[in-house]
Amino acid sequence: MSRRARAVAVAVVAFGLGPADASGRPAEAPSERARDATAREVAAASDELARGLSGLRLPSAPAPYFTVARWIRAQVWSIAASYGGLVRDLHERQQVATVRVRVGAPERDDAGMLGADDTTVRFDPALETDPAYLRRRVWLAQDASFRHAARAYARKEGMLARLQVDVPIPDLGPPPPSRNDLSGPPPPPQVDREGLAQAARAASERFAARPEVDNGEVHVAIITDHFVTVTSEGAAFDRARTRALVAVVADMQAPDGMRVDHGRALHLATVPAADEAFERTLNELTDRVLQELVALAEAPRIDEAYDGPLLFEPEAAAQLLGVLVPSQASGTPPPLSESGRVLELEPAWQQRLGKIVMPPFVSLIDDPAADPFGGYPIDAEGFAPERLRLVDRGRLTSLLMTRTPGPVLRRSNGHARLTPALDVGTQISNLVLQAHARRRSRRALEGELLRRAREDGYDYAYVLESLRDDVLLGPPPRDSAGMMAGTGKVPLPLPARLWRIDRNGRRTLVRGAMLAPVAMRVLRRIRATGTRPVTLHLRLPVHARGPADHQLGVDAALSHTVDVTVTSPALIIDGFELLVERGEHERPPLLIHPLRQDAG
Amino acid sequence: MNGAPHVMAPCRWARPVLGACVSLLACHPRPAPDPPPRPWPEPAVAADHWAVHRPEPTPAAPPAVASILAAELDRHFERFAAVQTDPPVYYMAYELVRTQQLWIEAEDGVLLTDDTSDERLLDVDVRVGSPALDNSHAIGGTVGTGQGLGSGAPVALGDAQLSLAQAIWAETEAQVRNAVTAYAEIRAEQELRATDDDPPPADFSVRHPAKRFVEVPPLDDEAARAAAIPMVRAVSTVLADSPAVLESRVTFELVRTTRVLVDTEGSRTGDGGVRARIILEVHGQADDGMALSRAATFEGHVVADLPPLTTLRSAAKTLREELEALRKAPLAEPYTGPALLDGRSAAVFFHEIVGHRLEGHRQKIDEEGQTLADKVGKRIFPWFLDIQDDPTIARLGDVPLWGHYVLDDEGVYAEPVSLVERGRLRTFLLSRSPVGPFVKSNGHGRREPGHPVVARQGNLIVRARRRLPHHELRDELVAEIRRQKKPYGLWIREAESGYTLTDRSGPQAFKVNPTLVYRVFADGRPDELIRGADLVGTPLAAFETIRAAGDRFVVFNGMCGAESGWVPVSAVSPAILLETIEIERAAHERDRPPLLPPPPEAGP
Incomplete structure (x- = not known):
């Protein structure tokens, strides 16, 4: 088989240089050879997209007008240790590609339907670059995607014919500036797999010091990837990333039978070095998770619901914003169904541009340049990410936009994010809550909290230190904590560390509380803020419409998320409701845990 | 707690398990007079030369993990007796299965997969009731998971005693709960059933415990991999060499399985085996839309059982030609x-x-x-x-x-x-x-x-x-x-x-x-x-x-x-x-x- 190399003039821009590798040295730049190899694949894919655009035709279906092909090659390291034993230690090369054809015209195409993702076709490219093979696979995938799109378009036409559409929203916005920036994949980083496995194993041995704990694991996961995007409009760009996750998760049964879990993670943009500092950090993380879990299991349960003010510590406040803002500030309109737009899926802020959504002393900024962890040079659709003043002193002034127009905002502001699994959707980059007034010291915040609680008839209040990390832990380990949904309201994760504070300022850790779903209006009832914002590194999914989409579990926490930061001070907010979790729990185990044999 | 991560949901070709029940990707029959004969030797045996090989397994020393399993088994079984579970736990078994696998795939000369994996899975079987009626009894006409038999939990790859003990404890606890729940449902159902004249058969039979450990050949996956990669590339190039072929795949698979079983009757056994396989698949489509495929597989107990490159190339060529013929064949x-x-x-x-x-x-x-x-x-x-x-x-x-x-x-x-x-x-x-x-x-x-x-x-x-x-x-x-x-x-x-x-x-x-x-x-x-x-x-x-x-x-x-x-x-x-x-x-x-x-x- 002949594979003709294609000479392509490319503008080489050093995008996607990874951060430092495990040794601390700056990551090596991609080689000229790697760039050329990528360029040849891009040329092959581009040629095939062009051929498809001009040649794919069916008698009664609209012609394709836009196609995008993406492919990613990744190396995955996954280590899991439990109680001193290595349960998983794997290293794999993985790769996947997608092709998406759109038929019709930007004003109306096949997209935007409930289930429209089915028009995207996935396939496996070669492990190494191979332009001819890629082109052939793109040929078949493009053909299949075109058929799906043609079917979807026909279905959409049928639906639209039945609906009264006042102001049609285009299905695709203007293209990004012309871009042909390829770096090629950098050399793979050095990963001390053995050292990391040993560190994980040693950390997991520390579970032995906590015989009360039932189960637990220490995880180290690393993904290094290089992804390429090519469109039929002539855009071609790539990016390389290194992401790592170090996590400890554990669970146990409280004396009353409630199964509780807890976990913490370090989100890194570099390959961790298996040195003493890392081991120390991992051990401290392990000890902290175990200590907090045991404290949670021993904590009393709340005995009545509470709807007074809540004080969100900076960590919890950042987590709350990470759950609420990306999904509800998305500018992507809800999908279309036979009954019209699925309004239950409409982001709450989408129809509120120009209106007050937060107090006048609060602004919300999304700034891609603020932190390299959440930042990125161009988004998944080729747009440079813009600094957004989402909320300006309480007034909603912008939304997170991809190239899919919304009812008011029609152009992208560069917030289409791409996961290693090639999911594309809106997401924040570095979200910052700025308080312009009503900033209080820690002591003053607590005082105000208690005062407001008294006004609501409570002689105590609650301080939320952190929310349950659903991305890390997945669904809760008990049915009684099942997520509630409410029309127009957003379900929330369980509180992880919730403190009851009484009028004397004494704090007691409690458990068994659930946060009732909230409307976004609750953010208008921020009453005061702290003075010391904290920045949280998070990994969040795209396409998330609510916390249920966040319950990925540790093994999907890298592959189905993108990196973001959220910065927030502490917040006192009215309008939340803490409910008492109700349900039957399992009896204590009949068997004696190996670490409890002496006590048993 | 969770399975291995995946960067993405792979559009990987199904592993050779076509069909709802059985994948019979077999070796080809002997040449027939019409149509033309196949050029590669197929695994056929003349009836008069029925040479049966029953190898005498090589005894092996019990692995260290067998002692760990046995100690935990005895401890938990005694505990169940001490707390007098209702219904009583009358039998338990632990089976630890280690699977080492090498999986290499190529299409049209291009390498698509090059994976090795190594995992150990623990199956915990807990039986409650009595041999006459226990939790293994079919519920609603099905026998499946969730009744306290078979767990498939990933456990430590090495013999870290505490790690294994903790996993065994967790799985055994989970399985006894499942067993008790299933048994309650089974008993209730039995009481509602009309009885036949014949006494119902028991659920568990008696047997003498076995004590035997058998050596399992080692796996040189590095050598196998080094040889397999150029082979799959070369054969896949031949396989794809036709406009009739839309997709094709050559897969090399090498699996080594070792099993250790201990039970409360005193059985202590261990065995396993190695499987090697090459799979050739081609897919095409007739002009009327019908999906067409042809496949050939070659199996062995060791890599040396697999055919040489020349045979595989011939097989690839024949499959390709058969696909081309199928495209033109009438319905x-x-x-x-x-x-x-x-x-x-x-x-x-x-x-x-x-x-x-x-x-x-x-x-x-x-x-x-x-x-x-x-x-x-x-x-x-x-x-x-x-x-x-x-x-x-x-x-x-x-x-x-x-x-x-x-x-x-x-x-x-x-x-x-x-x-x-x-x-x-x-x-x-x-x-x-x-x-x-x-x-x-x-x-x-x-x-x-x-x-x-x-x-x-x-x-x-x-x-x-x-x-x-x-x-x-x-x-x-x-x-x-x-x-x-x-x-x-x-x-x-x-x-x-x-x-x-x-x-x-x-x-x-x-x-x-x-x-x-x-x-x-x-x-x-x-x-x-x-x-x-x-x-x-x-x-x-x-x-x-x-x-x-x-x-x-x-x-x-x-x-x-x-x-x-x-x-x-x-x-x-x-x-x-x-x-x-x-x-x-x-x-x-x-x-x-x-x-x-x-x-x-x-x-x-």
Whole structure:
């Protein structure tokens, strides 16, 4: 088989240089050879997209007008240790590609339907670059995607014919500036797999010091990837990333039978070095998770619901914003169904541009340049990410936009994010809550909290230190904590560390509380803020419409998320409701845990 | 707590488990006079040279992990007794299965997968109640997970004592809860059932504990990988070299499995094996939209069993040519009449229509068709057929049999079982779940980790006491065509998969998916290849129409899926002449072939 190399003039821009590798040295730049190899694949894919655009035709279906092909090659390291034993230690090369054809015209195409993702076709490219093979696979995938799109378009036409559409929203916005920036994949980083496995194993041995704990694991996961995007409009760009996750998760049964879990993670943009500092950090993380879990299991349960003010510590406040803002500030309109737009899926802020959504002393900024962890040079659709003043002193002034127009905002502001699994959707980059007034010291915040609680008839209040990390832990380990949904309201994760504070300022850790779903209006009832914002590194999914989409579990926490930061001070907010979790729990185990044999 | 991560949901080709029940990607039958012969030697054995190899397993010392498992088992069993669980725990077993795997795939000379994996999974079996009635009893007509048998939990790769002990504790606790819940439901259901005259069969049989550890050959996966990568590239290039081929794949798989089992009766066993396999697959499409495929597999117990590169290239070329021929072949019509099931298709036929129906647990479940439950001692096949299942055989001549094992997943020694003698049914495939008068296991309790054990096939071997040379078999076919005054008969050369329905709520039917079918004409016209035929029928009627058998026995090796998961099996059969079979039209996709021709310079 002949594979003709294609000479392509490319503008080489050093995008996607990874951060430092495990040794601390700056990551090596991609080689000229790697760039050329990528360029040849891009040329092959581009040629095939062009051929498809001009040649794919069916008698009664609209012609394709836009196609995008993406492919990613990744190396995955996954280590899991439990109680001193290595349960998983794997290293794999993985790769996947997608092709998406759109038929019709930007004003109306096949997209935007409930289930429209089915028009995207996935396939496996070669492990190494191979332009001819890629082109052939793109040929078949493009053909299949075109058929799906043609079917979807026909279905959409049928639906639209039945609906009264006042102001049609285009299905695709203007293209990004012309871009042909390829770096090629950098050399793979050095990963001390053995050292990391040993560190994980040693950390997991520390579970032995906590015989009360039932189960637990220490995880180290690393993904290094290089992804390429090519469109039929002539855009071609790539990016390389290194992401790592170090996590400890554990669970146990409280004396009353409630199964509780807890976990913490370090989100890194570099390959961790298996040195003493890392081991120390991992051990401290392990000890902290175990200590907090045991404290949670021993904590009393709340005995009545509470709807007074809540004080969100900076960590919890950042987590709350990470759950609420990306999904509800998305500018992507809800999908279309036979009954019209699925309004239950409409982001709450989408129809509120120009209106007050937060107090006048609060602004919300999304700034891609603020932190390299959440930042990125161009988004998944080729747009440079813009600094957004989402909320300006309480007034909603912008939304997170991809190239899919919304009812008011029609152009992208560069917030289409791409996961290693090639999911594309809106997401924040570095979200910052700025308080312009009503900033209080820690002591003053607590005082105000208690005062407001008294006004609501409570002689105590609650301080939320952190929310349950659903991305890390997945669904809760008990049915009684099942997520509630409410029309127009957003379900929330369980509180992880919730403190009851009484009028004397004494704090007691409690458990068994659930946060009732909230409307976004609750953010208008921020009453005061702290003075010391904290920045949280998070990994969040795209396409998330609510916390249920966040319950990925540790093994999907890298592959189905993108990196973001959220910065927030502490917040006192009215309008939340803490409910008492109700349900039957399992009896204590009949068997004696190996670490409890002496006590048993 | 969680499985291995995945960057993305791979569009990986299905591992060779085509078909709802069985993947029969077998070796090809011997050349036939018409059409042209195949250029590579297939694993066939002449009936007169039935060289059976039953290797004497090499004893091995018990691994250290066996002691850890046994200590935890004893501790937990004593604890259950001390707390007097209600119902009582009367039996427990731990089975630890380590699977090391090398998986390499290529298409058109391009490497797609190059993975190694190593995992250990723990199955915990807890039985509550009594051997007469326990939690393994079928619920609602099914035997499945969630009843306290089979857990498939990932555990430490090494023998870290605390790590293993903690995992064992967690799984045992979970399984006893499942067992108690299932037993309560079973008891309630039993009390509501109308009783037959016969006493109900017990759920668990007695046996003497086994104490044996068998050496498992080591795996040099680095050497295997170094050799396999250029091989899959080279063969996949040949395989893809046709415009008729839309997609293709060459896969090299090497798996080493070791098992350690301990139970509360005192059994301490360990065995395992190595499987090597090469799979060639091509996929295309007819102009009318029908999806077409051809496949060939080569199996072995060691890498050295696999054929050389020249043979694989020839196989690839032939598959490609067969696909091209299928594209032009006419569609099958619904048909009843005589047929010659050659080699592998006959083996698939017996695997589906009789093999699964002889699995012991099916005779006990009322929701099952129990087609053969009352036929012990009665003739179900012509007098000249014998059927055995013998997992102790590792090879027939030079041909490896994938259904070979020493000890089953209940720690019972595998036994040769004469299922059918001179056409009469003698017994069933048995695990430790008794069936009627058959109260003792014959070592056929098998499972994939994470599933409960049920009786499964191993090496199903069909022999004929009266055999005809192949050309005489064809003559008989032609004679039968004439006798029945049919326009043609069928020669079914190849079948890749099939399934059988044994649930009473549906028809007790089978379907075999032949991929190479020829019309044979009595007037001497050349055989005509057809496409889109499925072989269907009901077992008893099918058994009755067997008229003759050939003198060469072809082996298929594959993976079979049923209630206890996927297990490696083989089936060995001569060609058989059937007086009447039924062909129905296979599912026919109607999507047009690709709208554009292949990209320029992308072909071979």
